[in-house]
Amino acid sequence: MTFDMLSAPSQAVAGIPAGRLILRPLRKSDAGLLAMFAGDRRVADGTRSIPHPYPPGAAEAYAARMMAGAGPERAWVMDGSASGLAEVLGVISLTGMDRGQSEIGYWVAPAFWNAGFASEAVRALVAANPLASRTIFAEVFQDNPGSARVLTNCGFEYLGDAETFSVARNARVPTWTYLKKLA
Numbered sequence: 787m788t789f790d791m792l793s794a795p796s797q798a799v800a801g802i803p804a805g806r807l808i809l810r811p812l813r814k815s816d817a818g819l820l821a822m823f824a825g826d827r828r829v830a831d832g833t834r835s836i837p838h839p840y841p842p843g844a845a846e847a848y849a850a851r852m853m854a855g856a857g858p859e860r861a862w863v864m865d866g867s868a869s870g871l872a873e874v875l876g877v878i879s880l881t882g883m884d885r886g887q888s889e890i891g892y893w894v895a896p897a898f899w900n901a902g903f904a905s906e907a908v909r910a911l912v913a914a915n916p917l918a919s920r921t922i923f924a925e926v927f928q929d930n931p932g933s934a935r936v937l938t939n940c941g942f943e944y945l946g947d948a949e950t951f952s953v954a955r956n957a958r959v960p961t962w963t964y965l966k967k968l969a
Contacts, residue, residue, distance in 0.1 A: 802862065802910050802911060802914045802916075803910065804864070804906045804907050804909070804910030804911070805902075805906035805909075805910070806866055806869040806871065806903070806906060807864045807865060807866050807869070807871075807875065807903060807906055807907060807910075808865045808868055809862035809863070809864060809865070809878060809907055809910060809911060809914075810862055810863055810865050811852065811853065811861075811862060811863070812848075812849045812852045812853060812861055812862070812863055812877075813849065813853065813863075814846070814849055814850075814853070816845075816849055816863055816873075816874055817845040817846045817849050818845070819872075819873065819874040820845040820848065820849065820874065820877070821840060821844070821845035821846075823874065823876070823893075823895040823896075824836050824840050824844070824845060824893075825838070825839065825840035826895070826896055827954070828896050829893050829895065829896065830953075830954035831952065831954050831955055832893060832927060832930055832933070833891070833893055833952070833953075833954065834950050834951065834952055834953065835953055836893075836953065836954055837953045837954055838953075838954040848861075858881050858882040858883070859879050859880070859881045859882075860879060860880050860881075860882075860916065860917065861877055861878070861879035862877070862878050862879070862907075862911070863875075863876075863877060864876040864877065864878060864892075864894065864903055864907050866903070871898075872895075872897075872898070874895070875894055875895060875898045875903050876892060876893050876894035876895055876898065876903065876904070876907070877892065877893055878890070878891070878892040878904075878907045878908065878911055879891045879892070880911065880916065880917050880919070880922070882917050882919075883923075885920075886918070886919055886920035886921065886969075887919060887920065887921045887922070887923065888917045888919040888921075888922050888923070889922070889923045889924065889925075890908065890911065890912070890922050890923070890924045891924070892904055892907060892908065892933075892936075899932070900932070904933070904936045905936050905939055905940060908936055908937070908940045909940050912940060912941075912966060912968070915968060919968060920967065920968055920969040921965055921966070921967050921968065922942075922965065922966045922968065923945075923963065923964065923965050924937050924942055924963070924964045924965075924966075925948065925950065925961040925962065925963045925964070926961060926962055926964075927952070927959045927960070927961055928947075928959075928960040928961060928962055929959075929960075934962055934964075937964045938964070940966070941966055942964035942965060942966045943964060943965055943966070944962060944963075944964055945963040945964055945965050946962075946963050947960065947961070947962060947963070948960075948961050948962075948963050949961055
């Protein structure tokens with residue numbers, strides 16, 4: 787697998803091959819598609835942090851934050867343009883935690899659901915391990931068994947039940963927690 791790593795593990799990766807996709811850093815030009823897709827209630831309802839309705843300027847602010855490398859989260863666009871697919875199919879991220887741990891999160895635009903893109907992205911990001919994590923955690927809402935299958939198909943093990951707050955739902959939502967040990 788070939789990818790360019792910047793000077794430190796906490797820096798963003800330039801591009802990670804992921805089957806039909808390239809996981810690449812966000813750029814300003816992604817904001818329009820990010821806003822359209824994140825503004826879809828089905829996407830927002832599947833995440834902890836995407837609000838619905840999606841506020842004007844939120845996609846631009848998110849892209850700028852990810853481009854600046856500020857904070858513990860690093861995100862990549864699932865870009866299918868090299869395979870004749872859309873330039874933005876979704877987003878995948880890693881949030882660094884302490885003790886060599888990170889948390890993976892992802893969403894795929896509804897037009898591209900059930901096509902294997904999330905699995906390709908998760909496998910590639912875990913294999914690249916750009917944050918040099920020893921353990922990667924993930925959580926999915928219990929009403930989203932498709933995301934749970936992505937994780938188990940990518941070698942994550944079920945850890946337990948929990949709950950978290952969803953901004954779009956304005957409610958606490960039951961979750962399943964998963965982990966993958968890398969070292």
